[in-house]
Amino acid sequence: MSQVFILVDHAGGHITKATSELALFGKRIGEVTALIFSNESSPLLEELTTMAVDRAVVIEGINFDSYSAAPVARIVANLISEKSPSAFLVSSTVKGKEVAARAAVLTNSGLITDAIDLTSELVATQSIFGGSTTVHSQVTHGCAIVTLRSNSIEVEATTSNPVVETVVVSVDSLDPSALLDQVISLEATVSGGRPELTEAAIVVSGGRGTNGDFTPVEALADSLGAAVGASRAATDAGWYPHSHQVGQTGKTVSPQLYLACGISGAIQHRAGMQTSKMIIAVNKDAEAPIFDLVDFGVVGDLFAVLPQATAGILSKKS
Amino acid sequence: MKIAVCVKQVPDSWAEKKMAGGLLDRASVDAVLNDLDEYAVEEALRLVETHSPTGASGEGSGHSITIISMGPDRATEAIRKALSMGADDAILISDPALSGSDALATSLVLAAVIGAKDFDLILCGTESTDARMSVIPAMLAQRLGFAQLTFAGSISVVPETSQITIARMTDVGVENMKAKLPAVVSVIEKINEPRYPSFKGIMASKKKTIEVKTLSDLGIDPATVGMSAAWSEVKDAQARPPRAAGVKVVDDGNGGNALVNFLVEKRVI
Ligand SMILES: Cc1cc2nc3c(=O)[nH]c(=O)nc-3n(C[C@H](O)[C@H](O)[C@H](O)COP(=O)(O)OP(=O)(O)OC[C@H]3O[C@@H](n4cnc5c(N)ncnc54)[C@H](O)[C@@H]3O)c2cc1C
Ligand SMILES: Cc1cc2nc3c(=O)[nH]c(=O)nc-3n(C[C@H](O)[C@H](O)[C@H](O)COP(=O)(O)OP(=O)(O)OC[C@H]3O[C@@H](n4cnc5c(N)ncnc54)[C@H](O)[C@@H]3O)c2cc1C
Numbered sequence: 001m002s003q004v005f006i007l008v009d010h011a012g013g014h015i016t017k018a019t020s021e022l023a024l025f026g027k028r029i030g031e032v033t034a035l036i037f038s039n040e041s042s043p044l045l046e047e048l049t050t051m052a053v054d055r056a057v058v059i060e061g062i063n064f065d066s067y068s069a070a071p072v073a074r075i076v077a078n079l080i081s082e083k084s085p086s087a088f089l090v091s092s093t094v095k096g097k098e099v100a101a102r103a104a105v106l107t108n109s110g111l112i113t114d115a116i117d118l119t120s121e122l123v124a125t126q127s128i129f130g131g132s133t134t135v136h137s138q139v140t141h142g143c144a145i146v147t148l149r150s151n152s153i154e155v156e157a158t159t160s161n162p163v164v165e166t167v168v169v170s171v172d173s174l175d176p177s178a179l180l181d182q183v184i185s186l187e188a189t190v191s192g193g194r195p196e197l198t199e200a201a202i203v204v205s206g207g208r209g210t211n212g213d214f215t216p217v218e219a220l221a222d223s224l225g226a227a228v229g230a231s232r233a234a235t236d237a238g239w240y241p242h243s244h245q246v247g248q249t250g251k252t253v254s255p256q257l258y259l260a261c262g263i264s265g266a267i268q269h270r271a272g273m274q275t276s277k278m279i280i281a282v283n284k285d286a287e288a289p290i291f292d293l294v295d296f297g298v299v300g301d302l303f304a305v306l307p308q309a310t311a312g313i314l315s316k317k318s
Numbered sequence: 319m320k321i322a323v324c325v326k327q328v329p330d331s332w333a334e335k336k337m338a339g340g341l342l343d344r345a346s347v348d349a350v351l352n353d354l355d356e357y358a359v360e361e362a363l364r365l366v367e368t369h370s371p372t373g374a375s376g377e378g379s380g381h382s383i384t385i386i387s388m389g390p391d392r393a394t395e396a397i398r399k400a401l402s403m404g405a406d407d408a409i410l411i412s413d414p415a416l417s418g419s420d421a422l423a424t425s426l427v428l429a430a431v432i433g434a435k436d437f438d439l440i441l442c443g444t445e446s447t448d449a450r451m452s453v454i455p456a457m458l459a460q461r462l463g464f465a466q467l468t469f470a471g472s473i474s475v476v477p478e479t480s481q482i483t484i485a486r487m488t489d490v491g492v493e494n495m496k497a498k499l500p501a502v503v504s505v506i507e508k509i510n511e512p513r514y515p516s517f518k519g520i521m522a523s524k525k526k527t528i529e530v531k532t533l534s535d536l537g538i539d540p541a542t543v544g545m546s547a548a549w550s551e552v553k554d555a556q557a558r559p560p561r562a563a564g565v566k567v568v569d570d571g572n573g574g575n576a577l578v579n580f581l582v583e584k585r586v587i
Contacts, residue, residue: 011490068467093489094452094468094488094489095488095490097451097452097453097456100453101421101457101460102456102457102460104457105460108549109549110420110550111549112550113451114451128450129335132334132558132560133557135556136552136554136555137550138551138553139550140551141549142549177463181466181495181496181501182496183495184495185493186494188490189491224586224587241491242471242492243489243490243492248450249444249507249508251489257586271450279564280577280580293561295564296567297564297567298566298573298577300568304569304571305574305577306574308574308575309574310574312575313578316587
C-alpha cells in the first residue's frame with residue numbers, strides 16, 4: 001500500500017483543522033503518516049486520534065519555531081528519501097509552502113501549490129487566475145509534494161489509534177546550512193476567540209470605509225460566528241493587524257460566505273477572496289467594483305446597515 | 319553591498335488571463351513588472367542610499383544593484399523599468415528551451431546565475447501575480463545555501479558585521495529574524511512605497527547593460543529545464559463561467575433587514 005506523509009500544522013498546543021483535511025486527502029491515497037515537529041507533542045498526539053492517520057512520527061529536540069522552514073524541510077527530505085512515500089501533503093500556510101518548496105528541491109520532486117482537491121490517483125485541482133480557471137495537474141517525478149488550501153474538504157468525525165515513533169534530533173546533528181537564520185522574537189497574532197480566518201465558514205471584512213471603527217464589523221462577525229478580515233487600507237492605517245489582511249499579500253480565504261464592508265474591491269483584495277462560495281458587500285458607492293462579484297449587495301452606510309443586520313440575525317437566532 | 323534583485327515579467331493584473339496548451343498564454347496580454355518586485359527594487363535602492371557614503375551605487379562605491387530575470391526576450395521591458403528606478407545593470411536568462419519551466423527549474427537557473435557571482439543579498443517579491451506560488455525565494459535559499467528571510471515588512475543591515483534583521487509578517491504574527499549575509503530576502507508591500515522612475519532615470523536606463531545569457535552560457539543542460547523536464551504537468555484547464563450577476567439593493571432604511579432576509583433565504587441562518 002502506498003504511503004503518504006502529512007505535515008501536522010499546530011499552534012498553541014492545538015492541531016489545525018486544515019491538518020484533519022490533509023489526513024482525509026491522504027487516506028484517499030494510502031496509509032497516512034503524520035509528521036509532528038514539536039517538543040510538547042502529548043496534547044497533539046491526543047488530538048491526532050480524532051483524525052484519519054495510521055502512524056505518527058514525532059520529531060523533537062530542536063525548537064523549530066526559532067528557525068525558518070529550513071530544518072523542518074531537511075528532516076522531512078531525509079524521511080522522504082528513507083521511506084519513499086508517494087505523496088507529501090502540507091497545508092498552504094506561509095511556512096508550510098516554504099517547507100514544501102525546500103523539500104521539493106532537496107528530494108528532486110515535483111511541487112503543486114494551493115490545490116483545492118486531490119484524487120486517489122494524485123490528480124490535483126487548482127483554481128487559478130482569481131478563480132476564473134480550473135486546472136488539473138499531476139506531479140510526474142519523485143514524491144508528489146502538494147500543498148492544499150484549507151476549507152477544501154468536509155471534515156468528518158473519526159477515531160484512530162496511530163502507532164507513534166519518536167525521533168530525537170539535535171542542532172549538532174543537522175547540516176549547518178539548515179540553521180542559518182533565527183527568530184529572535186515573535187509578536188503572535190491574537191485571535192480574540194474568533195475562528196481562524198482561513199478555516200472559518202464565514203468571514204466578515206472591513207476596509208477604509210470603517211474609518212477605523214471595526215465595532216460594527218466585529219459585532220456582525222460575532223453574530224454569525226465568523227472570522228474578521230481586513231483590507232490593506234485598514235491594516236496599513238493600523239486599524240487591524242496585518243495578520244488579518246485578506247488579499248494578494250495577505251491571506252487567501254475561500255469561505256462559504258464572505259462579507260465585504262466598506263471595501264472597494266481592488267484587484268489585490270479580490271485575489272484573496274474571489275473564490276468564496278457566496279459574496280455580500282455593503283458599500284456607500286453604488287459603482288464600487290466589489291459589486292461586480294456579489295451575490296447580494298447593499299448600497300448604503302455600513303454604520304447603519306451592519307447594526308441593523310446584526311440585530312436581525314441575533315433576533316432570528318434567539 | 320552587492321545586491322541582486324530577482325524580477326519577473328507578468329501579465330497586467332487586470333488583463334484576462336487564459337491558458338493555452340497547458341501554459342499561460344502570455345503573448346496576448348500586456349506585460350508588466352510583477353508589482354511586489356518593484357518593492358524589492360525600491361528596498362535595494364534604499365539600502366544603498368543608507369549605506370553608501372555617496373548615497374549611490376555604481377563603480378567605486380562598493381555597492382551595486384543587479385536585476386536578474388528569467389523569461390522571454392520581451393522581459394527586457396520589465397527589466398528596463400527596474401533599471402530606470404536606479405538599478406545598475408541586469409542579467410536576462412532567455413532561451414527557447416526554458417518555456418514551460420516549473421518552479422524547480424526556475425530556481426535552478428536563477429541559482430546558477432546568482433551563485434556564479436558573490437552577491438551579499440538577494441531580494442525577491444514574496445509572490446508573483448500570475449502563478450502565485452510564493453516558493454521561489456525559499457527554493458533559492460535552499461539551492462544557494464543562504465539564510466532565508468522571507469515575508470519581510472522591514473529590513474536592516476549592519477554591513478560591518480554582515481548582520482541582517484527583518485520583521486517577518488505572516489499569518490502567525492510578526493517574527494523578528496536575524497541572520498548573517500549572504501541571505502535571500504523576500505518583501506511584502508508594507509516595506510516601502512516604490513518611487514516612480516524620473517525622466518533622468520528613464521534616459522539613463524537606456525545606456526545600462528542588460529546581459530542576455532542562454533542555457534549554454536550557464537552550462538545548464540536544456541534537458542533539465544523547460545516543459546519536458548517539468549515535474550508537474552497540467553492535464554487540462556477550463557475557464558469557469560463568470561459569476562452570475564447578483565442582487566443589489568439601495569439602503570432605504572431597511573438595507574440591513576434585506577441582508578438578513580437574503581441570509582435566511584440562502585439558509586445561512
Ligand atoms: C503590491 C500590492 C499588494 C496589495 N495587497 C493587498 C492585499 O493583500 N489586500 C488588500 O486588501 N489590498 C491590497 N493592496 C491594496 C489595494 O490595491 C487597495 O488599495 C486596498 O484593497 C483598498 O482598501 P479598501 O477597499 O479598504 O479602501 P478603498 O479602496 O479606499 O475603499 C473604501 C471603500 O469604502 C467605501 N465606504 C466609505 N465609507 C463608507 C461607509 N460609511 N459605509 C460603506 N462604505 C463606505 C467607499 O465607497 C470605498 O468603496 C495591495 C496593493 C499593492 C500595490
Ligand atoms: C497558472 C500557473 C500555474 C503554475 N503552477 C505550477 C505548479 O503547480 N508547480 C510548478 O512547479 N510550477 C508551476 N508553474 C510555473 C511557475 O510559475 C514558474 O516556474 C515560476 O517561475 C515560479 O513560480 P511563481 O511565478 O509562482 O513564483 P513566486 O515564487 O510566486 O515568485 C516569488 C518571487 O520570485 C522571483 N521570481 C519568480 N519567477 C522569477 C523569474 N522567472 N525570474 C526572476 N525572478 C523570479 C520574483 O522576485 C518573485 O516576486 C505555474 C505557472 C502558471 C502560470
